[in-house]
Amino acid sequence: MGVKALGYVVIATARMNEWDRYLTEVVGVMRAGGEPDGVALYRLDDRPFRFWIEPGTSDELLAAAYEIGDSASWAELKDRIVAAGRPVEDGGADEARARGVNAFFRTTDPAGNGLEFFHGDTRDDVPFVSPAGVSAFVTGDMGMGHAVLCTPNFLECYNFYKDVVGFGDTDLPRFYFSDDPQDPGMGFAFMHADNGRHHSIAIAEMPVPSSRCVHLMLEMGTMTDVGLCHDRMRKAKVPESATLGRHVNDQTFGFYMQTPAGFDLEIGCDPLVIDYKTWVPTAHLTPSEWGHVWSWQRAAEEQQEKAGQ
Numbered sequence: 473m474g475v476k477a478l479g480y481v482v483i484a485t486a487r488m489n490e491w492d493r494y495l496t497e498v499v500g501v502m503r504a505g506g507e508p509d510g511v512a513l514y515r516l517d518d519r520p521f522r523f524w525i526e527p528g529t530s531d532e533l534l535a536a537a538y539e540i541g542d543s544a545s546w547a548e549l550k551d552r553i554v555a556a557g558r559p560v561e562d563g564g565a566d567e568a569r570a571r572g573v574n575a576f577f578r579t580t581d582p583a584g585n586g587l588e589f590f591h592g593d594t595r596d597d598v599p600f601v602s603p604a605g606v607s608a609f610v611t612g613d614m615g616m617g618h619a620v621l622c623t624p625n626f627l628e629c630y631n632f633y634k635d636v637v638g639f640g641d642t643d644l645p646r647f648y649f650s651d652d653p654q655d656p657g658m659g660f661a662f663m664h665a666d667n668g669r670h671h672s673i674a675i676a677e678m679p680v681p682s683s684r685c686v687h688l689m690l691e692m693g694t695m696t697d698v699g700l701c702h703d704r705m706r707k708a709k710v711p712e713s714a715t716l717g718r719h720v721n722d723q724t725f726g727f728y729m730q731t732p733a734g735f736d737l738e739i740g741c742d743p744l745v746i747d748y749k750t751w752v753p754t755a756h757l758t759p760s761e762w763g764h765v766w767s768w769q770r771a772a773e774e775q776q777e778k779a780g781q
């Protein structure tokens with residue numbers, strides 16, 4: 473048995489208030505109760521939390537936490553990760569209770585990105601109600617969404633996620649972001665867990681930034697949900713990282729905006745849902761069918777326009 477889904481994320485921040493405003497007022501997630509000292513928890517659905525935000529001196533993704541289907545598979549995974557030479561630290565019983573799981577351990581991938589793996593999940597009886605009126609976040613069997621991490625040692629990390637952890641290949645492209653024939657391009661691996669979400673993790677061949685993440689993705693129920701979130705972003709003056717667009721590989725419609733940690737949050741809907749058992753991996757040439765104009769592309773265009781004046 474492989475990885476079930478992305479369960480939750482752990483984020484450290486020196487800007488607790490900014491994250492609170494961002495998550496509740498712009499994204500539209502719900503504050504959760506039962507928070508351990510100093511930590512703020514936020515819900516997307518009936519899971520006790522999906523965002524664990526803890527005070528720190530840095531702003532970074534501490535861990536993307538993935539659920540493993542049962543305790544035996546979880547123990548086998550831990551053995552494989554130890555055998556692969558990665559550091560493993562068991563979470564304490566109190567920590568596991570606070571995370572709403574039976575047990576978990578912490579580790580890192582070969583680029584140093586933080587991961588947690590857990591088994592035994594829980595559900596809250598208090599209904600989820602979005603404070604911003606989001607009709608629903610699409611989770612269920614497909615989990616919280618996806619995480620995209622930076623891996624300068626791309627092949628080593630790809631092998632770790634595939635052979636050690638047990639994610640499956642969905643799309644293995646090399647993207648070129650310029651017309652320069654000398655552009656070496658950038659390796660990407662979009663990988664699925666044992667569910668219909670096109671990818672629950674993706675890795676990109678780029679240096680690890682201080683925020684330790686490229687982006688997290690949340691799926692909303694409808695296109696109107698995505699559009700209204702885009703409006704809230706604009707009104708709250710949150711920087712837009714990429715305009716509305718549709719991806720080629722997972723066909724998700726949506727946009728990207730900056731989080732208080734500096735990495736992006738992709739808000740999308742209407743994705744391709746795959747049959748992971750029969751999926752034949754693809755290798756697409758471009759990330760987007762239309763749209764998704766990145767802020768750095770707009771800045772370069774503006775500069776060119778100025779130079780031409």
Ligand SMILES: [Fe+2]
Pocket residue numbers: 618620687688689738
């Ligand atoms: Fe994404």
